[in-house]
Amino acid sequence: MTDLRPSRRSLLLLAATSLPTPALAQVYPDRPLRFVIPWPPGGTNDIVGRLVADGLAHRLGQPVVIENRGGAGGALGAEVVAKSAPDGYTLLLGGSGSLTINQLVRKRLPYDPATAFAPVGMIGSGANVIIVHPSVPATNLRELQAVARAANPPLNYASPGVGSTGHAAGALITQVLGVEMQHVPYRGTGPAMNDVVAGRIQVFTNALAPMQPQIEAGTVRALAIAGPRRNAALPNVPTTGEAGFPDIQAATWYALFATGGTPPDRVDRLFAALSATLADGDIRKKLEDGGLDVEPSESPAAFARFVAEDAARWEPVVRRAGVSVE
CATH class of the missing domain: 3.40.190.150 (Bordetella uptake gene, domain 1)
Incomplete structure (x- = not known):
């Protein structure tokens, strides 16, 4: 008679194939x-x-x-x-x-x-955009430099937070322009932008996206692009180099x-x-x-x-x- 019982080898093979393979068990992502x-x-x-x-x-x-x-x-x-x-x-x-x-x-x-x-x-x-509130009598960086030098108390500048790119860029602007401005940190761009629009902050440097609607509406004024080339979304705003301050470079x-x-x-x-x-x-x-x-x-x-x-x-x-x- 033929022995129909499965061999030990076939049982081991059956058991192995019934287990999930690493590829099947480690599908990523599965949640x-x-x-x-x-x-x-x-x-x-x-x-x-x-x-x-x-x-x-x-x-x-x-x-x-x-x-x-x-x-x-x-x-x-x-x-x-x-x-x-x-x-x-x-x-x-x-x-x-x-x-x-x-x-x-x-x-x-x-x-x-x-x-x-x-x-x-x-x-x-x-590249970051340098903006001011319309109450600041400056339409370019040279004029901002003059206004900041004459300001008493000093102008203030916002940042999205201590240690952010905006913080470093704002400090760089004060150094290159040779002026004093007071740093006011916020918990993000949104809260900072709200205070710029409200006139509680005079100067802000940040990426364009959250600023663009306010620039287009005229609630803030763009002075310069802190990069090597103009931004297609703001073709009439000069670069910091064109404005005479090529050392102000800040990209996010x-x-x-x-x-x-x-x-x-x-x-x-x-x-x-x-x-x-x-x-x-x-x-x-x-x-x-x-x-x-x-x-x-x-x-x-x-x-x-x-x-x-x-x-x-x-x-x-x-x-x-x-x-x-x-």
């Missing part, structure tokens, strides 16, 4: 992702982050839930991501202020910027990060989704309409090199401007 924007709603970070989050959700096949966590120049939100599980499910909208400037001006941070984050890729950047960049230690294959998955998002014509146009130059990275490794180089560029600027936070 919603958390996207921390380290600034309050209403500013450029929030605008950029929400556009990118929608694109990522579509391409990853999972909801991307926004969490605004402002404070400490972006350090509070960055800390949330730095201390999350390194599994690719907690993301950070990082930037020149919340990461680069913050680590240069703050003597103590609750995380190590060198290891706390896994760079995924650049989204884009935009925005990028995607995961928690440090996130597996490389998950970083690559996020990078692919981000690249596809930035290639989407509708999303790209909305970012560009907000004054952003969309600049996707070649790879996560290339973006990591950019982050290191950016810190090296800003370090002497911050030191020269004397920006420091205990």
Whole structure:
């Protein structure tokens, strides 16, 4: 008679094939992702982050839930991501202020910027715009210099927070113009912009997106673009170089990060989704309409090199401007 009982080998094979393979057990992502924007709603970070989050959700096949966590120049939100599980499910909208400037001006941070984050890729950047309230009798930087020198008490300038790009840029302006102005920090661009429009703040330097409606409405006045070329959205506003102050250069960049230690294959998955998002014509146009130059990275490794180089560029600027936070 033929023995119909399964052999030991066939039983072992059957058992092995019934177990989930790593590829099937580790499908990523298989649940919603958390996207921390380290600034309050209403500013450029929030605008950029929400556009990118929608694109990522579509391409990853999972909801991307926004969490605004402002404070400490972006350090509070960055800390949330730095201390999350390194599994690719907690993301950070990082930037020149919340990461680069913050680590240069703050003597103590609750995380190590060198290891706390896994760079995924650049989204884009935009030169900051220098604006004043219409009550300030200045239409260019030379006139602002004269007004600031004569002001008693000094003019004040807002920033989205201590340690932000706006803080460093404002301090740089005072140094290059050779004037005294009082720094007034806020918890984000939105609250700062509200006080500029209300006339409680005279000078503000920030990315274009949250300023553009007020510039077009005439509730604030744009004096200069703090970059090497004019902005297509404000073609009549000169650059700081054209205005006679080429040393005033301040651009804000925005990028995607995961928690440090996130597996490389998950970083690559996020990078692919981000690249596809930035290639989407509708999303790209909305970012560009907000004054952003969309600049996707070649790879996560290339973006990591950019982050290191950016810190090296800003370090002497911050030191020269004397920006420091205990």
